[in-house]
Amino acid sequence: MNDRLQEVSLTTLSSETEFAEVSTPAAAEAPPATAAPAAAGSFKQAEKLAHENNKLHKRLCRLTGQAIGDYNMIEDGDKVMVCLSGGKDSYALLDILLTLRERAPINFDIIAVNLDQKQPNFPAHVLPEYLTRLGVPFHIENQDTYSIVTRVVPEGKTTCALCSRLRRGILYRVATELGATKVALGHHRDDILETFFLNMFFGGKLKGMPPKLQSDDGKQIVIRPLAYVKEADLTRYAEVKQFPIIPCDLCGSQENLQRKQIKGLMREWEKKFPGRVDNIFSALSTVVPSHLMDRDLFDFAGLKATGEADANGDIAFDEEPCATGTSGNTNSLGASQIISLFPSE
Numbered sequence: 151m152n153d154r155l156q157e158v159s160l161t162t163l164s165s166e167t168e169f170a171e172v173s174t175p176a177a178a179e180a181p182p183a184t185a186a187p188a189a190a191g192s193f194k195q196a197e198k199l200a201h202e203n204n205k206l207h208k209r210l211c212r213l214t215g216q217a218i219g220d221y222n223m224i225e226d227g228d229k230v231m232v233c234l235s236g237g238k239d240s241y242a243l244l245d246i247l248l249t250l251r252e253r254a255p256i257n258f259d260i261i262a263v264n265l266d267q268k269q270p271n272f273p274a275h276v277l278p279e280y281l282t283r284l285g286v287p288f289h290i291e292n293q294d295t296y297s298i299v300t301r302v303v304p305e306g307k308t309t310c311a312l313c314s315r316l317r318r319g320i321l322y323r324v325a326t327e328l329g330a331t332k333v334a335l336g337h338h339r340d341d342i343l344e345t346f347f348l349n350m351f352f353g354g355k356l357k358g359m360p361p362k363l364q365s366d367d368g369k370q371i372v373i374r375p376l377a378y379v380k381e382a383d384l385t386r387y388a389e390v391k392q393f394p395i396i397p398c399d400l401c402g403s404q405e406n407l408q409r410k411q412i413k414g415l416m417r418e419w420e421k422k423f424p425g426r427v428d429n430i431f432s433a434l435s436t437v438v439p440s441h442l443m444d445r446d447l448f449d450f451a452g453l454k455a456t457g458e459a460d461a462n463g464d465i466a467f468d469e470e471p472c473a474t475g476t477s478g479n480t481n482s483l484g485a486s487q488i489i490s491l492f493p494s495e
């Protein structure tokens with residue numbers, strides 16, 4: 151089924167009919183035939199921009215459909231609760247899921263949920279107005295977690311850990327009350343990578359942020375349909391769509407410094423070594439437990455020689471030429487061939 155959803159996102163979304171959907175107003179209006187060359191130039195620019203925006207929308211839909219299909223995130227009859235914070239990522243998530251639902255060969259419902267945490271100056275009218283305009287069913291949950299957090303956490307200490315734990319619990323409860331079968335979050339590829347590095351650098355764990363998981367209360371399946379999408383694309387998409395963004399620093403909390411460091415590191419890699427971040431991301435789904443050290447994932451204690459050559463055996467960590475298999479180079483030979491080069495005396 152989800153292969154079908156993915157397929158639809160890959161095929162029908164490539165239709166040029168997407169053009170108007172993400173066109174900017176400037177791009178949608180053609181200049182009069184008598185316009186001066188300067189006007190013709192700006193028309194061309196607008197056309198180019200509309201084309202870029204169209205490509206961006208297709209890419210976002212394709213990658214989201216692909217992630218949904220790869221991890222079987224949404225099934226026929228699901229009720230997907232989309233958690234909407236008012237940030238660019240969750241707006242994009244809702245927008246893309248609505249597009250994919252129109253084209254999907256399966257039926258699923260979407261309900262948007264916002265948790266109003268009663269932060270000072272939270273513009274409570276923005277999301278209800280936006281969602282009413284879109285015609286999307288929604289629920290606003292009012293819970294004053296802000297007061298709890300500011301009361302419990304000593305001044306000067308970061309409040310995010312308790313705040314997000316409270317938020318998580320509330321959202322899971324709301325999902326159960328609304329009869330949702332999936333809880334969709336707006337985390338993207340960069341969030342997943344940052345979490346992976348945070349856990350590795352500061353937590354001593356090889357652990358990321360999975361595209362699909364069971365909630366800690368065991369009652370919900372949490373999905374992250376934007377798992378393959380780059381943050382830069384979401385930033386641009388939010389500009390194109392002019393989402394009514396609600397600032398995320400209303401609580402007055404400082405950005406996590408460790409996360410900031412990781413973001414900086416990734417930005418630097420992206421600049422100096424293009425492709426490195428993509429490789430790391432792809433490594434997250436190409437794990438070889440027998441070549442790590444976790445005894446729970448691989449039975450090292452019970453490992454015995456089978457007498458059979460194993461193409462994925464110890465050659466996996468040879469130097470680069472081995473991986474590319476240069477013909478005539480001993481690096482490209484398997485273990486048994488190398489041994490045969492040294493006959494026993």
Ligand code: SF4
Pocket residue numbers: 309310311313314398399401402403
């Ligand atoms: S930034 Fe503020 S609202 Fe967000 S998790 Fe931290 S304390 Fe909570």
